[in-house]
Amino acid sequence: MKKILVEICTGTTCHVMGSEAIMEIRDMLASRFKDIVEIKATSCIGLCRERNAEQAPFVKVNGRVVPEANLLRVTQMINEIERGD
Ligand code: FES
Numbered sequence: 001m002k003k004i005l006v007e008i009c010t011g012t013t014c015h016v017m018g019s020e021a022i023m024e025i026r027d028m029l030a031s032r033f034k035d036i037v038e039i040k041a042t043s044c045i046g047l048c049r050e051r052n053a054e055q056a057p058f059v060k061v062n063g064r065v066v067p068e069a070n071l072l073r074v075t076q077m078i079n080e081i082e083r084g085d
Contacts, residue, residue: 004037004081006074007060011044018070019057025071029078037078 008014008022026039047058047065055067061077 002036004033004078005060005062006037006039006078007042007045008039008069009043009045009047009056009058009060010041011048013044013048013053014057017056019059022057022059022069022071022074025074028071028075033078033082
């Protein structure tokens with residue numbers, strides 16, 4: 001199965017908007033994801049300037065942007081990618 005890379009922005013804007021809580025996703029993933037999902041904290045990925053900062057925190061899942069990210073939205077994106085959507 002292909003790897004899924006979750007990049008959680010921990011730059012200032014995303015941090016203020018709650019990105020740190022998303023790091024907990026590591027403990028919440030279904031066991032089938034444990035070996036295929038890699039979770040990385042990143043510095044600002046620029047989306048707070050390119051898009052509306054109010055859409056922070058931003059997460060990328062295999063390059064797909066998840067705005068207003070939270071545990072549910074990121075988990076949904078991981079599931080979509082796993083299904084091949
Ligand atoms: S701080 Fe997250 S995109 Fe800039």
